Amino acid sequence: MSxxxxxxxxxxxxxxxxxxxxxxxTAYLLxxxxxxxxxxxxxxxxxxxxxxxxxxxxxxxEAGFRMTWSFHNYVDAIADYAVPLGRSLWYSLLTTAFCxxxxxxxxxxxxxxxxxxxxxxxxxxxxxxxxxxxxRTLSWKLLLGDNGFVVDALRTVHILGSDGRxxxxxxxxVTGLTYNFLPFMVLPLYASxxxxxxxxIEAGSDLYAxxxxxxxxxxxxxxxxxxxxxxxxxxxPAAGDYINAQLLGTPKQRMIGNDIQRLFAAxxxxxxxxxxxxxxxxxxxxxxxxxxxxxxxxxx
Amino acid sequence: xxxxxxxxxxxxxxxxxxxxxxLSGVSKQFGAYHAVRDLDLxxxxxxxxxxxxxxxxxxxxxxxxxxxxxxxxxxxxxxxEQDITRLRPYxxxxxxxxxNYALFPHLDIFENVAFGLRRRGVKDVKKQVGEMxxxxxxxxxxxxxxxxLSGGQQQRVAxxxxxxxxxxxxxxxxxxxxxxxxxxxxxxxxxxxxxxxVGITFVxxxxxxxxxxxxxxxxxxxxxGVIEQRGTPTELYDLPATTFVANFLGQSNLVRAAIVGKxxxxxxxxxxxxxxxxxxxxxxxxxxxxxxxxxxxxVFLAPAGAEQNGGNALRGATVTDVSYVGVSTQYLARMPWxxxxxxxxxxxxxxxxxxxxxxxxxxxxxxHTFVLDAAQDALAGVEDIADDA
Numbered sequence: 001m002s003x004x005x006x007x008x009x010x011x012x013x014x015x016x017x018x019x020x021x022x023x024x025x026t027a028y029l030l031x032x033x034x035x036x037x038x039x040x041x042x043x044x045x046x047x048x049x050x051x052x053x054x055x056x057x058x059x060x061x062e063a064g065f066r067m068t069w070s071f072h073n074y075v076d077a078i079a080d081y082a083v084p085l086g087r088s089l090w091y092s093l094l095t096t097a098f099c100x101x102x103x104x105x106x107x108x109x110x111x112x113x114x115x116x117x118x119x120x121x122x123x124x125x126x127x128x129x130x131x132x133x134x135x136r137t138l139s140w141k142l143l144l145g146d147n148g149f150v151v152d153a154l155r156t157v158h159i160l161g162s163d164g165r166x167x168x169x170x171x172x173x174v175t176g177l178t179y180n181f182l183p184f185m186v187l188p189l190y191a192s193x194x195x196x197x198x199x200x201i202e203a204g205s206d207l208y209a210x211x212x213x214x215x216x217x218x219x220x221x222x223x224x225x226x227x228x229x230x231x232x233x234x235x236x237p238a239a240g241d242y243i244n245a246q247l248l249g250t251p252k253q254r255m256i257g258n259d260i261q262r263l264f265a266a267x268x269x270x271x272x273x274x275x276x277x278x279x280x281x282x283x284x285x286x287x288x289x290x291x292x293x294x295x296x297x298x299x300x
Numbered sequence: 301x302x303x304x305x306x307x308x309x310x311x312x313x314x315x316x317x318x319x320x321x322x323l324s325g326v327s328k329q330f331g332a333y334h335a336v337r338d339l340d341l342x343x344x345x346x347x348x349x350x351x352x353x354x355x356x357x358x359x360x361x362x363x364x365x366x367x368x369x370x371x372x373x374x375x376x377x378x379x380x381e382q383d384i385t386r387l388r389p390y391x392x393x394x395x396x397x398x399x400n401y402a403l404f405p406h407l408d409i410f411e412n413v414a415f416g417l418r419r420r421g422v423k424d425v426k427k428q429v430g431e432m433x434x435x436x437x438x439x440x441x442x443x444x445x446x447x448x449l450s451g452g453q454q455q456r457v458a459x460x461x462x463x464x465x466x467x468x469x470x471x472x473x474x475x476x477x478x479x480x481x482x483x484x485x486x487x488x489x490x491x492x493x494x495x496x497x498v499g500i501t502f503v504x505x506x507x508x509x510x511x512x513x514x515x516x517x518x519x520x521x522x523x524x525g526v527i528e529q530r531g532t533p534t535e536l537y538d539l540p541a542t543t544f545v546a547n548f549l550g551q552s553n554l555v556r557a558a559i560v561g562k563x564x565x566x567x568x569x570x571x572x573x574x575x576x577x578x579x580x581x582x583x584x585x586x587x588x589x590x591x592x593x594x595x596x597x598x599v600f601l602a603p604a605g606a607e608q609n610g611g612n613a614l615r616g617a618t619v620t621d622v623s624y625v626g627v628s629t630q631y632l633a634r635m636p637w638x639x640x641x642x643x644x645x646x647x648x649x650x651x652x653x654x655x656x657x658x659x660x661x662x663x664x665x666x667x668h669t670f671v672l673d674a675a676q677d678a679l680a681g682v683e684d685i686a687d688d689a
Contacts (some may be wrong), residue, residue: 197402199402200405202389203403205461206367206390206395207465208419217419222405
């Protein structure tokens with residue numbers, strides 16, 4: 001800014017203060033676009049959502065909703081929907097665990113063993129994003145369907161009984177979720193693993209640690225930032241997902257997202273909003289607890 | 301005039317005692333590239349041994365094969381009686397101080413040093429780590445993370461982390477490369493002191509000839525995957541076996557000459573028309589075309605025509621460059637056949653400094669001359685020094 005002009009002149013306290021003020025103003029100006037974006041697309045919808053959760057539950061789209069500060073909406077919503085809420089958190093926990101189990105070896109292989117195939121493999125990890133989420137989940141419906149070859153094959157080898165099914169089971173929903181969110185686990189894990197200095201692993205083996213011990217005491221702790229990021233990126237969206245439960249499950253596998261979607265569609269805005277806020281709060285509490293426990297702030 | 305007999309042939313011939321590290325016939329190929337070729341090397345127990353060479357000469361690969369981080373394509377590595385060629389790195393009584401230290405960033409200094417002890421299930425970790433940190437003067441830093449330490453402190457942590465395991469052999473891979481000059485000098489002395497104190501065999505890989513000469517009691521000079529010469533710093537400097545060693549360790553004047561005769565245990569050498577003599581044991585070849593070598597500080601400059609007191613002389617030179625560097629002056633003298641030779645002279649004040657254009661003669665003792673095979677490249681090892689500067 002104007003600071004350049006002052007460079008050659010003797011510095012007196014006043015210009016310094018003025019310059020500092022100018023710098024601070026610049027910093028705020030630079031923050032402005034981001035701040036506006038956040039207000040417009042995060043704060044406003046959030047306030048509107050919280051407000052909707054406190055509307056009179058007897059209102060309707062036709063009659064309109066009145067703000068009655070009915071906190072009782074929350075009590076009702078939680079009482080009525082505790083089961084799908086718990087199920088959602090349980091399913092997304094399972095999904096996160098499976099994604100970690102599948103994703104870690106994959107990310108590890110890409111980061112350390114892939115050599116010149118590295119970029120191709122990364123591209124393949126991202127490749128599913130070129131098709132819509134919905135279409136991909138629909139293909140799983142076909143794949144796991146009662147007349148699909150997977151079920152046929154499993155029945156032939158008697159892993160499934162003659163009337164056994166894959167579709168419309170908990171397994172199908174969790175499989176679908178795991179499939180859909182796997183890339184969100186693999187990419188941050190890869191980024192973390194890829195950064196690890198190979199000499200640290202050599203140092204581990206030089207210092208009497210077998211391959212497994214080196215993994216446990218060096219590689220995995222150093223990959224923790226990726227593990228935390230990956231589990232968050234998987235757990236959070238999986239908890240709010242309703243597509244997988246809807247296409248691959250039955251009402252018995254209903255997740256909280258299905259209920260929220262149904263309630264919104266039916267015009268029961270206050271209950272739907274209260275459930276959304278409850279889900280959000282539950283996830284926030286869990287994540288804060290988790291991040292505190294994982295202690296990643298020390299790793300960076 | 302130290303042992304002129306066997307500076308090159310001393311390799312791997314001594315019978316291995318209890319803890320000697322012996323590499324025999326070791327080669328390492330990466331695809332079509334030969335990093336190390338048919339290497340024979342014995343490092344006596346308790347030695348401070350330096351592997352010296354330019355980057356890419358195979359010294360680090362050699363070190364990694366001793367550590368177990370690379371497997372030799374052919375040949376064996378043994379420690380005392382035990383063949384460790386295919387032994388996993390974590391099963392070897394060998395520890396490494398890595399280049400750039402490779403400290404574990406997620407562990408504090410205490411846990412970094414304790415790492416090896418914990419893996420081996422050693423008790424009283426706390427006491428041992430405390431003592432080791434005191435040895436490297438970092439007792440108060442146990443709770444810090446590696447990135448909170450300076451380069452010199454990290455270097456000492458890396459040393460402590462390796463030494464605490466009391467390995468039979470400690471490998472040091474350019475351990476001082478990342479430090480500034482002053483700190484490097486200090487650490488050289490420190491390392492030497494620690495080695496004397498603990499009595500462990502140190503194998504130190506470096507490209508810095510001065511570092512190797514100050515610290516090691518034996519140096520092996522490596523180039524292009526083979527050991528060019530092995531010996532004490534004095535042996536290597538005094539009587540280099542190859543043009544590479546002559547140029548890589550310090551500087552040398554190499555002049556094309558021919559052996560023309562022999563008298564009283566001296567070979568008579570014809571240098572562009574002048575006759576000089578060289579004791580036979582200082583000659584790598586004894587007939588035909590040769591490189592006659594002489595270190596710049598062994599040469600005396602005298603005004604043209606001055607008396608010669610029994611030594612060798614080359615006459616008719618002209619001073620073409622004078623660089624005054626305080627303790628000494630470096631001269632370039634153009635010889636009648638056009639070659640410029642380097643002369644270092646201490647500034648003792650015995651004579652006025654010469655100036656450019658002065659006609660001079662070069663004098664030196666026959667016993668300071670060495671004779672090398674003319675088939676070798678006279679410039680081998682020269683550029684490597686330029687790289688370091």
